[in-house]
Amino acid sequence: MLTLTATKSALFDQEKQLLEEVQRRGIEETGEVPNYETVYMRIQAIEEAMRRLEPVNMRAIDEYNEVELRLSDLQGKRDTLFTEREQLLERIDQYEQLKRDSFMEAYISINANFKEIFYELSDGMGELLLENPDDPFAGGMTLRAQPKEKTLQRIEAMSGGEKSLTALAFIFAIQQYRPAPFYAFDEIDMFLDGWNVERVSRRVKTSGSKVQFIVVSLRKPMIQAASRTIGVTMQENNITSITGVKLNG
Numbered sequence: 001m002l003t004l005t006a007t008k009s010a011l012f013d014q015e016k017q018l019l020e021e022v023q024r025r026g027i028e029e030t031g032e033v034p035n036y037e038t039v040y041m042r043i044q045a046i047e048e049a050m051r052r053l054e055p056v057n058m059r060a061i062d063e064y065n066e067v068e069l070r071l072s073d074l075q076g077k078r079d080t081l082f083t084e085r086e087q088l089l090e091r092i093d094q095y096e097q098l099k100r101d102s103f104m105e106a107y108i109s110i111n112a113n114f115k116e117i118f119y120e121l122s123d124g125m126g127e128l129l130l131e132n133p134d135d136p137f138a139g140g141m142t143l144r145a146q147p148k149e150k151t152l153q154r155i156e157a158m159s160g161g162e163k164s165l166t167a168l169a170f171i172f173a174i175q176q177y178r179p180a181p182f183y184a185f186d187e188i189d190m191f192l193d194g195w196n197v198e199r200v201s202r203r204v205k206t207s208g209s210k211v212q213f214i215v216v217s218l219r220k221p222m223i224q225a226a227s228r229t230i231g232v233t234m235q236e237n238n239i240t241s242i243t244g245v246k247l248n249g
Contacts, residue, residue: 103136106177113173121165121199123148143170160191165200172203175211182212189219201225 034042057063111128118126124147131139145166146152155163168188175183185204189197198221204213205225215222223229229245 100136107136107141109177110173113176114169117172117176117203118145118166118169121169121196121203122162124150126166126169145169161193161196164188164191165196168200168203172207175207179207179211182214185213185215185217187216187218189217189222192219194219194221197221 107128107130115125115127118124122145124145126143126145129142129144130136131142143155143166144152145155145158145162147158147162147165150162155166158166171183189200192200197219201219201221202225204215204222207213208227215226217223223245231243231245233241233243235241
């Protein structure tokens with residue numbers, strides 16, 4: 001009898017301690033404590049669910065950590081690629097704008113030169129027209145020329161002399177904007193009349209103060225405008241003879 005009383009007292013003490021532990025941990029009571037059978041069945045169900053998960057890969061946690069590190073590394077590389085892509089696109093836009101600005105600067109200057117020189121050579125009007133001024137690289141450029149007292153016409157309909165003057169005005173316009181070290185002209189005055197030959201020769205002489213012009217010509221005004229003249233003739237037996245020519249004045 002004494003033993004039962006002591007056991008009962010010990011159980012009450014354990015119950016009291018458990019209640020205090022529950023309160024200390026902040027666990028709320030949700031209802032009655034299930035009986036032994038219910039707890040046992042629940043344990044059996046959990047163990048059965050665990051058996052269905054077998055075989056367990058004991059390296060799964062390590063593999064997960066490795067994959068997570070790999071994923072983090074790939075995400076970092078992806079972010080770097082995205083950043084570099086944006087930087088490249090921005091740089092491309094800058095280069096495209098720089099290219100357009102450089103082209104438009106050259107176009108405006110050469111167009112102004114062409115207008116001036118074409119008027120000088122022909123007393124007419126000429127200009128360079130972009131097909132697409134907003135996006136010059138999406139279209140071409142048209143060269144419009146109207147010699148004095150002539151109607152505006154396509155270059156195909158011009159005479160040989162008018163074509164020569166137009167082409168020379170364009171070449172001189174580019175030369176005036178950005179000169180080359182020297183220019184070689186082969187009978188550029190072939191289709192020109194005497195008056196136009198004199199105009200072209202004056203332009204060559206004026207431009208020749210900054211760059212060198214090597215001109216093949218049979219026309220007197222062009223020869224007289226040269227600072228040095230070399231005569232080339234064909235002798236007997238097809239032998240070429242080269243002589244210096246001294247010009248007066």
